[in-house]
Each structure stands twice: as C-alpha cells, then as structure tokens.
Amino acid sequence: MKKALIFSLSTGGGHNTAARNLKEIFTDSDYEVVIVDTMNKISPKLDRTINKGYETLANKVPSSWGALYQLSNKKKISKGLFSTLAKVSRKTIIEILHRERPDIILGTHPFVVSFIASMKKEGIIRLPFISVVTDFVAHDLYLHDYVDAYIVGSDFTKIKMVEKGIHPDRVHSCGIPISKIFTIRKDPPSFETFKILVMAGSVGFNYIIHIVDALLSIDRPIHIRALCGRNDKIKEKMKRRFAKDIQEGRLELFSYTDDVASLMDDSHCVLTKPGGLSVTEALNKNLPLLLPHYVPGQEKENVEFLLSNHLAFYARTPKETKKIMEEIMDSPEVLDIVKDNMEKITSNYHRKKIIHIANELIKKGSFT
Incomplete structure (x- = not known):
C-alpha cells in the first residue's frame, strides 16, 4: 500500500479542510494517509501565536492583515523570513519523514512549500512533492522550482502561475480538493x-x-x-x-x-x-x-x-x-x-485526477 504524507497548517480553516479532503480522496484510492499539522509539530507556541494573530488581525484589523499579506508576497522579504523558518523546521520535518516513510508528500499551505521545497533543493528530500493552492491566486510563497506538481482551482490560477515562471506542465487546474x-x-x-x-x-x-x-x-x-x-x-x-x-x-x-x-x-x-x-x-x-x-x-x-x-x-x-x-x-x-x-x-474539476498525478510521480520519481 502506498503512503501519502500531507503537511497542513491551522491558520484559518481552509488548509486543514483541504488536507482532510485529500485524505478522503487518497484513502478511497487505497493509500495510507497521515496528516501533520506542521507548525504545531515544529513549535506549538509559535503555532498558537500565528493562529491567534491571524484571527485577531483578520477579524478586528483586516487592513493590517492585508498589509502583512502583501508584504509577505514580495519575494525579497519572504525569501529571507521563510528560509530562516525552513531551517528551524528542518529537524522536525526529517524526523517525521523518517518515522512515516511516505511515497509522496503533499502540502496545503504556502509555508509547507518553504519547508519541503528547500530541502528538496538541497537533496535532503528526494520524494515527489505536490502543493495544493487553496485560493484562486497563488501567493508567491507557493512558487518554487522544486515542487513537482501543483493542484489549482482554475485555469485563471494556472495562467497567473505560468506568467510568474512555473512550467505549465506542472500546474493542474482540476479544482481545489473538496469532500465528495x-x-x-x-x-x-x-x-x-x-x-x-x-x-x-x-x-x-x-x-x-x-x-x-x-x-x-x-x-x-x-x-x-x-x-x-x-x-x-x-x-x-x-x-x-x-x-x-x-x-x-x-x-x-x-x-x-x-x-x-x-x-x-x-x-x-x-x-x-x-x-x-x-x-x-x-x-x-x-x-x-x-x-x-x-x-x-x-x-x-x-x-x-x-x-x-x-x-x-x-x-x-x-x-x-x-x-x-x-x-x-x-x-x-x-x-x-x-x-x-x-x-x-x-466542468474541469476532477477530484480523482490528483491520484493519477500522484501515481505517475511515484512511478517516475521526483521531476526536480
């Protein structure tokens, strides 16, 4: 039985819901599936701070959250901040991978791309990696040469990502994963x-x-x-x-x-x-x-x-x-x-297409 390891985060509700929906899809296709609340495993205290910060800003001071989002969407700023966070997370991620021994990794949050793709780039991880974009415009943190495949919600999303340098063959507009x-x-x-x-x-x-x-x-x-x-x-x-x-x-x-x-x-x-x-x-x-x-x-x-x-x-x-x-x-x-x-x-949404993509990646190995 093949095994999928899904890394998610608890900011908002959508990323964890996407992870649960992926588990449903993969389990129905005879995969063993494990979901990891990534930031909680790395640092429960930091996880609580991020979640509380999101809830407070988004609900009470939304303009501040918007400004923070736009700031983090600038490559020069996000690259330094999240490369540091990726290094801090490395030991925990490696321990999880050694314990679970998956055939494929999936992520439902842009932070996960920072963690996993940077380790793939350095040769620490050689497993295929699929990133699920849970909005209709991808934050720049999603964009990385060491993501093997992207699952996105529309052709519009794909076009915008291709304009930013992602190869079109790596982007699949088969819909944000939902429960059946x-x-x-x-x-x-x-x-x-x-x-x-x-x-x-x-x-x-x-x-x-x-x-x-x-x-x-x-x-x-x-x-x-x-x-x-x-x-x-x-x-x-x-x-x-x-x-x-x-x-x-x-x-x-x-x-x-x-x-x-x-x-x-x-x-x-x-x-x-x-x-x-x-x-x-x-x-x-x-x-x-x-x-x-x-x-x-x-x-x-x-x-x-x-x-x-x-x-x-x-x-x-x-x-x-x-x-x-x-x-x-x-x-x-x-x-x-x-x-x-x-x-x-x-009409372009196909929940099961991600299984075909995953199977092909496991069969061929990581493209990156």
Whole structure:
C-alpha cells in the first residue's frame, strides 16, 4: 500500500479542510494517509501565536492583515523570513519523514512549500512533492522550482502561475480538493420562501451580525440560516438581538457544523466570505454566491477572480447586500446566469485526477 504524507497548517480553516479532503480522496484510492499539522509539530507556541494573530488581525484589523499579506508576497522579504523558518523546521520535518516513510508528500499551505521545497533543493528530500493552492491566486510563497506538481482551482490560477515562471506542465487546474459530499447535487428548494445561507467562516467573523440584520429587514418570505463558526460570543449575541425572528422561524443559528453540504442543498443563495474552499464547495453545488465581506489579501484576489468570471454578486455594505438580495428575489432568473457560469468552471474539476498525478510521480520519481 502506498503512503501519502500531507503537511497542513491551522491558520484559518481552509488548509486543514483541504488536507482532510485529500485524505478522503487518497484513502478511497487505497493509500495510507497521515496528516501533520506542521507548525504545531515544529513549535506549538509559535503555532498558537500565528493562529491567534491571524484571527485577531483578520477579524478586528483586516487592513493590517492585508498589509502583512502583501508584504509577505514580495519575494525579497519572504525569501529571507521563510528560509530562516525552513531551517528551524528542518529537524522536525526529517524526523517525521523518517518515522512515516511516505511515497509522496503533499502540502496545503504556502509555508509547507518553504519547508519541503528547500530541502528538496538541497537533496535532503528526494520524494515527489505536490502543493495544493487553496485560493484562486497563488501567493508567491507557493512558487518554487522544486515542487513537482501543483493542484489549482482554475485555469485563471494556472495562467497567473505560468506568467510568474512555473512550467505549465506542472500546474493542474482540476479544482481545489473538496469532500465528495459536495459533488452530489439535489433539486433546489421551492421559491415560495427564499432560503439564504450566511456563513461567517470557521473563525466566526463579526460581519455576520450586520449582514443578518440587513437581510431580516427584507419584507418578503425568507428563511435565513446563519453559521457562526467557532465564535460562541457572536452566536449568543445574535440569539439575544434576533430573538423575535428566531421565534418566528425566519432565522436559524448554527455553530461550527459539518452539515454545510445539506444546508447548501436547501438554499437558493449563499452569502460568505470568499475563502477558496467555501467558494469551491458552492461552485460544485451550483449555489450562487453573494460576497458581503472579504479579508484583504488572498480573499480580495478571490473576489476579483469570481467577479471577472461572473460567478458571484458582490456587496460593499449591508445596505447594498439587502438591495442586491431584493433584486435577486424579484428576478430569480438572474441566478441561472451565475449557475451557467459555475457549470463552465466546474466542468474541469476532477477530484480523482490528483491520484493519477500522484501515481505517475511515484512511478517516475521526483521531476526536480
């Protein structure tokens, strides 16, 4: 039995979700799979600092997170910082590799490229390495000559990477890995009541309160399901603030849930921040997106991709969110245009293609 070793990080929720989805795909293809929360293994204290820093900046001071993202996206700055981090991680990575003895390595975070590719360049690692890009524009940290293959979410992503010097044969636009449950589609609900799914990300971003408040002011038959992530404070605050609407059945509140696929099946539209995984899940479910918020940095780039391909609606304020939603409810046929565009994008998505790529790399050995 072949063995895949997946290195992930816990910043946000998408990277670990991608890792779990990869495990599902590889396990279904008779691989043994081990997932490593990389930074936690290297330094639990540093891991907690990074995760807390991300949650605080992205939720409370998003402009600062955006500035940090752009700074790290400059090669001269990122090269020095992350080469140092790669050297610090080396001993731990080697110990993990010796213990697990994988046939192939995969990574779901740009930091992992810094760790693994630098060791491949020095000849310390000779195993094939696949990097999964979990957004629609690749951060420069993903780009490295010693990555054997990239899995990306669109041809747009591939084109941008090729423009930065990555060989096109190494980039495969077969979709950001999702769980197979998101590949199953069901008939949409009746339009008698317009059903809206609002997602605040795994962190539970504060914007959800203002968006739900605006939506509840729509004077039409609606039913809102709001996913508050792991932010129990936000959920309790919303329980108090919207008690009447909850009692009347116009609003349901959820904490972090693994039932997102079923909730998408029973919705006409999803309002979410544009994380790569959430977007890909909605694309596969053919569920139109309205984007009421984004975290500056990678999500701003995701918004630009989605809007340029007419895959989503975008609202700058809660008031604009309400207006767009009312227009959609007045003319629901506009959703069909978005759905058609989603079909075109997802026609290239093949979850199992990564298995073929992995098998070929193991058979031929590392190209780099």
